[in-house]
Amino acid sequence: MFLRNVMRKIASQKSLNGLAIKKNYFGTTSSLLDDFSINANEKTGVSVITMSKTPANSLNLEFIQELSMAIQKLNMEKSCRGIILTSSLPSIFSAGLDILEMYQPEPDRLEKFWTEFQEIWLALYSSPKTVMSAINGHSPAGGCIIALATDYRIMKPKFTIGLNETMLGIVAPFWAEDSMKAVIGQRRSEYSLQLGKLYTAEEALQINLIDEISDNPLQACEDEMMNWLKLPDHARTLTKFQNRGHIIEKMKKGRKEDLEKFVKFIPREGIQMALGTYLDNLKSRKKKQLKTCVSDVELIVRKIKYNLEDYTKTTFFYLGAQDGILAENLINSGCKKVIVTEHKKSNEEHLNEIQNRFREKFLRFTRFPNSRIIEEYKLDGLEEKNWHTQPKVAVILTLLTNDRSKLSLNSYLLRKQFPFNFGRTPIFLLTDNTESKVILMNETNLQTEKRIPSRALSYMFLYDRTLLAEIPRLKPSQKYTKLIKIQPKSDLVDLLYDEDKFKEAEVFLKHFFNKPYERVIPKIEKICPNLGSELIDMNITMLDRVKDLDFRIIGEIFRLVASNDNYSRNIIRVLSSRHEF
Numbered sequence: 001m002f003l004r005n006v007m008r009k010i011a012s013q014k015s016l017n018g019l020a021i022k023k024n025y026f027g028t029t030s031s032l033l034d035d036f037s038i039n040a041n042e043k044t045g046v047s048v049i050t051m052s053k054t055p056a057n058s059l060n061l062e063f064i065q066e067l068s069m070a071i072q073k074l075n076m077e078k079s080c081r082g083i084i085l086t087s088s089l090p091s092i093f094s095a096g097l098d099i100l101e102m103y104q105p106e107p108d109r110l111e112k113f114w115t116e117f118q119e120i121w122l123a124l125y126s127s128p129k130t131v132m133s134a135i136n137g138h139s140p141a142g143g144c145i146i147a148l149a150t151d152y153r154i155m156k157p158k159f160t161i162g163l164n165e166t167m168l169g170i171v172a173p174f175w176a177e178d179s180m181k182a183v184i185g186q187r188r189s190e191y192s193l194q195l196g197k198l199y200t201a202e203e204a205l206q207i208n209l210i211d212e213i214s215d216n217p218l219q220a221c222e223d224e225m226m227n228w229l230k231l232p233d234h235a236r237t238l239t240k241f242q243n244r245g246h247i248i249e250k251m252k253k254g255r256k257e258d259l260e261k262f263v264k265f266i267p268r269e270g271i272q273m274a275l276g277t278y279l280d281n282l283k284s285r286k287k288k289q290l291k292t293c294v295s296d297v298e299l300i301v302r303k304i305k306y307n308l309e310d311y312t313k314t315t316f317f318y319l320g321a322q323d324g325i326l327a328e329n330l331i332n333s334g335c336k337k338v339i340v341t342e343h344k345k346s347n348e349e350h351l352n353e354i355q356n357r358f359r360e361k362f363l364r365f366t367r368f369p370n371s372r373i374i375e376e377y378k379l380d381g382l383e384e385k386n387w388h389t390q391p392k393v394a395v396i397l398t399l400l401t402n403d404r405s406k407l408s409l410n411s412y413l414l415r416k417q418f419p420f421n422f423g424r425t426p427i428f429l430l431t432d433n434t435e436s437k438v439i440l441m442n443e444t445n446l447q448t449e450k451r452i453p454s455r456a457l458s459y460m461f462l463y464d465r466t467l468l469a470e471i472p473r474l475k476p477s478q479k480y481t482k483l484i485k486i487q488p489k490s491d492l493v494d495l496l497y498d499e500d501k502f503k504e505a506e507v508f509l510k511h512f513f514n515k516p517y518e519r520v521i522p523k524i525e526k527i528c529p530n531l532g533s534e535l536i537d538m539n540i541t542m543l544d545r546v547k548d549l550d551f552r553i554i555g556e557i558f559r560l561v562a563s564n565d566n567y568s569r570n571i572i573r574v575l576s577s578r579h580e581f
């Protein structure tokens, strides 16, 4: 029965041929997301898929979807006889599933994610083509699952491979287990899976988890592929299905139940804790100097960090659940990358519609399902259709968490992660978390911790005023004014609202202008406790009230606080050019 289906599939592929793949099939094409490229060789009939999703080729929903679509197309392309999977990253083939997809997941997305992963596995494991993996770097978990779904594996020495899921407190799916058993045998699989073993290439070769070791796995795969392609395709394909048929059938029968288990299992508290700890360890392995906590903030930062690399493109990060009009406007105005956070089901449809409509214009359309929106922070003004006047780059970060205990907003980390100094970038940091513990750090690693009152972080609007002048609708809205007036809890707000205090500060600032930073902050704090650290943390926090203030004073504050800080110096420079102080 299965073989009959296969034969039918092969026959139907002939008629689909040409429809499935664009005419320009040969040559190099890039994925929509630029996360992989395909090089199709007309002479050999071999297509090389090179994954290049920094930093680790971790498989998130969009990456899997794109990759899967490409493989399915190649599967149907008659002129393609072989596929080689490899990576352009120097030391990672694939780090497996993107753990962030499973950590604090959004149910709908989690379901889609796993469905797509099942799909790509099927596309690979039941591919009629000869499929090989040139494993030129680490290949744990999902990376290994992908490699196991191919017909031949050649790996670079020293790197590691294996199904290490149990190390993360999760369980490899039954179909991955089956594919491992088929390659290395029942006993070895059971042992490897239970212990979450990662093998070096040398060890992996000994247990047949890989077929060869080579310093140049891609070249070696290309050479080996020629041997495979000497045989008639139909005989080889049918033999492959005779061997794999039962595993594929079992997977197809069990995939619904597998999906149900996955979506039920992953959100469990214990699993989430294990994943959180694993992520923590991944980070601390890098021995980063910064004291960081895993939080939504950090995860968002990590997720978007890599999208900031290309400053030449208009970038807009829109994190928040609005109705998408903003995204639409941005795209119309030439925006090249859009990142959307979404959690509201009601908006899903609209966003999908936008995504489809502007598909080619999107380089990235990523959703961060863990964010929450707080209605009152809706940036009403941004819906204006006057985006032709808008800046090249705009960043809006909505840093929200629903886990108060965990949130730690490390401004130093944020500053390190974001190239704040690229030109005229308004950066809004909005958050609504109550009683957050904020870790403040300055450049000299001086660290203070303090509890900030509810909504105080909403004051952390950091923007370049010159830009605001150009975008009327970006000017601080009434809403902000209202918020700030209602809750002027921060010392800085107090200062800015209290003329007397402000005058006093002015005298101080003038007096201490150009004095060493360490000497100045304590003095400022005498006038206004915590002001120093607030300023440091916010890298100069401006409130909407700023428009009413004397820029000279603000400038002085900048200068004082920024004695060692490039970004602030930058702001000062911009401010100085606009306002004489």
Ligand SMILES: CCCCCCCCCCCC/C=C/CC(=O)SCCNC(=O)CCNC(=O)[C@H](O)C(C)(C)COP(=O)(O)OP(=O)(O)OC[C@H]1O[C@@H](n2cnc3c(N)ncnc32)[C@H](O)[C@@H]1OP(=O)(O)O
Residues within 6 Å of the ligand: 055, 056, 058, 091, 092, 094, 095, 096, 097, 098, 099, 100, 138, 139, 140, 141, 142, 143, 164, 165, 168, 170, 171, 172, 173, 261, 262, 265, 266, 282, 283, 286, 302
């Ligand atoms: C009781 C009922 C049971 C019912 C069962 C239900 C069924 C449930 C099924 C569940 C199945 C789930 C299957 C999961 C398969 C997976 O793939 S899980 C993912 C596992 N992946 C890993 O463990 C790999 C983790 N990464 C690493 O070990 C290393 O990164 C590396 C060895 C791959 C490379 O090391 P190195 O070169 O030193 O790079 P790093 O600095 O570590 O990484 C760079 C960068 O990438 C981030 N990163 C790495 N891996 C991932 C990942 N998988 N996801 C997301 N992000 C990743 C890493 O944190 C670094 O980021 P920063 O630079 O620090 O920002």
